[in-house]
Amino acid sequence: MVTAPYTLSAASYEIRLVVGGITVAGDAVRVDVSTTPLPEAFAVQIDAGAVFSVNYHIEFRRVNLFLDDTIRLVRINRIIYRDFWDKQYIIEQAGGVRLYTTPRRDEAIAYLSRIDDVLLAPRRSLIPAARYYFRTRLTAQVVEAYPYFNIFFNFIAALRYKIDWRTSDVMTGRYLVE
Numbered sequence: 001m002v003t004a005p006y007t008l009s010a011a012s013y014e015i016r017l018v019v020g021g022i023t024v025a026g027d028a029v030r031v032d033v034s035t036t037p038l039p040e041a042f043a044v045q046i047d048a049g050a051v052f053s054v055n056y057h058i059e060f061r062r063v064n065l066f067l068d069d070t071i072r073l074v075r076i077n078r079i080i081y082r083d084f085w086d087k088q089y090i091i092e093q094a095g096g097v098r099l100y101t102t103p104r105r106d107e108a109i110a111y112l113s114r115i116d117d118v119l120l121a122p123r124r125s126l127i128p129a130a131r132y133y134f135r136t137r138l139t140a141q142v143v144e145a146y147p148y149f150n151i152f153f154n155f156i157a158a159l160r161y162k163i164d165w166r167t168s169d170v171m172t173g174r175y176l177v178e
Contacts, residue, residue, distance in 0.1 A: 016035065017034075017035055030119055030120060055077050055141075057075055079092045079143065
């Protein structure tokens, strides 16, 4: 019996996005985010020719009595694929702007799993007595696969995975303003 060295699972992936550090410098509040380890199947699918769209969602919110206010919603979209002619892993921003190119898969995944210095809000817009928190989410979906397989992969994934927001601890505005 012959087995394939890998199998392509019909799945999109939900990977947790974690707030790594908050920087208050000058007149801005900035945040660094990183992902939980990416599944090996994710990298295998890239090696097999799938093109992934990786979407980072970062919400900065203020706690209110009934509904919380969204101070800032940041959405960052990255595309990752393998160029078989050049034997390079390529990470692009939406619109086709190349951000990173490397022949090593582990370097490409490491670059993809971290975004530093994301601007959240000007300090003067924060209220010292208010309470704030972050909500983060990262999703990866197959954008391009063998003709029309991406539709099948992403449809099945919607049934298999529930995409939840990760919520940070609540912090006071005094911490961010002073």
